Amino acid sequence: MGRSVSYHSNAAKVVFLHDVLSEGAGNWEWDEFIDDLKGVIRERYPSFEDADRWAGREDHVILENSAAEISVAEYCGLISVSLAPREASDYDYDYDGESIRAWNENWTNLIANNFHDHLAKRFSKSALRKIGSFSNGEGVYELIN
Numbered sequence: 001m002g003r004s005v006s007y008h009s010n011a012a013k014v015v016f017l018h019d020v021l022s023e024g025a026g027n028w029e030w031d032e033f034i035d036d037l038k039g040v041i042r043e044r045y046p047s048f049e050d051a052d053r054w055a056g057r058e059d060h061v062i063l064e065n066s067a068a069e070i071s072v073a074e075y076c077g078l079i080s081v082s083l084a085p086r087e088a089s090d091y092d093y094d095y096d097g098e099s100i101r102a103w104n105e106n107w108t109n110l111i112a113n114n115f116h117d118h119l120a121k122r123f124s125k126s127a128l129r130k131i132g133s134f135s136n137g138e139g140v141y142e143l144i145n
Contacts (some may be wrong), residue, residue, distance in 0.1 A: 006083045017081065
């Protein structure tokens, strides 16, 4: 069975990047990329703060705010950057009685396209869009111009 890069299971938007790291890159290059990615995201969305936890087995949450979280995963040089609403229980409500889960999803969906465009513009030579998957699980991507 084929394999592809993982992304957050609850993602509202996923940006795929390739050729960002050199072949055989060490941890220092990965750390430098993550720091740069955080800076790029905070340029547009300053409410995000550092995070360091896992969403599943392969998705590392690197930034979060009260409504959303951003995670990264890498497989064979292909990197996924996921924007997903923060989890909240069905019993969590704000003072107006609105579901926090619904509010998180609405906020995340509102910024999803701008998030995608902002990262695609910054990493223009390496941004991909997933256009499908083969039956064995391998992903098919196209370059975003």
